[in-house]
Amino acid sequence: MTPLVSIIVPMYNVEPFIGECIDSLLRQTLSDIEIILVNDGTPDRSGEIAEDYAKRDARIRVIHQANGGLSSARNTGIKAARGTYIGFVDGDDYVSSAMFQRLAEEAEENRLDIVGCGFYKQSSDRRTYVPPQLEANRVLTKREMTERLKHAHETRFIWYVWRYLYRRELFDRANLMFDEDIRFAEDSPFNLSAFCEAERVKMLDEGLYIYRENPNSLTEIPYKPAMDEHLQKQYQAKIAFYNHYGLAGACQEDLNVYICRHQLPMLLANACASPNSPKDIKKKIRQILSYDMVRQAVRHTPFQHEKLLRGERLVLALCKWRITFLIKLFFEQRGKMKGSAKQA
Structure with a gap:
């Protein structure tokens, strides 16, 4: 039945x-x-x-x-x-x-x-x-x-x-x-x-x-070694979907802003939460900024975009200018603040 x-x-x-x-x-x-x-x-x-x-x-x-x-x-x-x-x-x-x-x-x-x-x-x-x-x-x-x-x-x-x-x-x-x-x-x-x-x-x-x-x-584990690979696969799947249904032009801004607001900060925070050396973390940040999904989003999203909050605009600006040591400092400080909030 x-x-x-x-x-x-x-x-x-x-x-x-x-x-x-x-x-x-x-x-x-x-x-x-x-x-x-x-x-x-x-x-x-x-x-x-x-x-x-x-x-x-x-x-x-x-x-x-x-x-x-x-x-x-x-x-x-x-x-x-x-x-x-x-x-x-x-x-x-x-x-x-x-x-x-x-x-x-x-x-x-x-x-x-x-x-x-x-x-x-x-x-x-x-x-x-x-x-x-x-x-x-x-x-x-x-x-x-x-x-x-x-x-x-x-x-x-x-x-x-x-x-x-x-x-x-x-x-x-x-x-x-x-x-x-x-x-x-x-x-x-x-x-x-x-x-x-x-x-x-x-x-x-x-x-x-x-x-x-x-x-x-x-989703709650601070450092996820495979995050970069799977977020890029997710991005490729979405682009394939948009292309298949003829929605690429209509949906690209929505996807770009989403990457700048959510996925780019996730990738950078994940890199800064890794147990690697400061030198390797900065190298990883440069690698993230070279990903196709990140380059497209950073290039086509103005940091004055109305949907971006103040901190998101700052991160986007640092990524546009590729100032890796400030990106690293920003996410390390944010990670410490989250840690202290969890302990409180």
């Missing part, structure tokens, strides 16, 4: 959280679901915990695979999914008991290809609501979504697949899969294609997903 919704949960080093995650899925008011737990070669007990749950509820399936990264685990889940709709939940997060009923009901009633919601950011001492970053409570057509794609990075609606429910037919129609070569910020290239192909989209201004700010997650 075909379930209405398939929920895909990749698991890697989520042992402290996976129980709460699965419990939140089993409490769904929508019972017509299947839960696909993908053990991505995790070294902890997440896989064993998942198997214990599967023995207790027939809606749970566990798939074990060698470690291939988040994109690989999600693709494994997509291939195994039988539902009319597909949703994603990260193994260290959890969801409202009404999430999949609300999303599926809206999708069925309005013939939606994608339906999304707001979410809560949960830290150890606070919970903050993040509303949807597209207009809520109205159906957006394919033509309207094409317009929204011109500002996809500014509005950030292409971040995070876990706040959306996707119609399975969309995957088949658009040959949607995650790029397994990208192991960092892999959601946005996927969502660019998904939203471009979607005929009807709707957002609900409801906090149905709880994103846990996990200090041990990949």
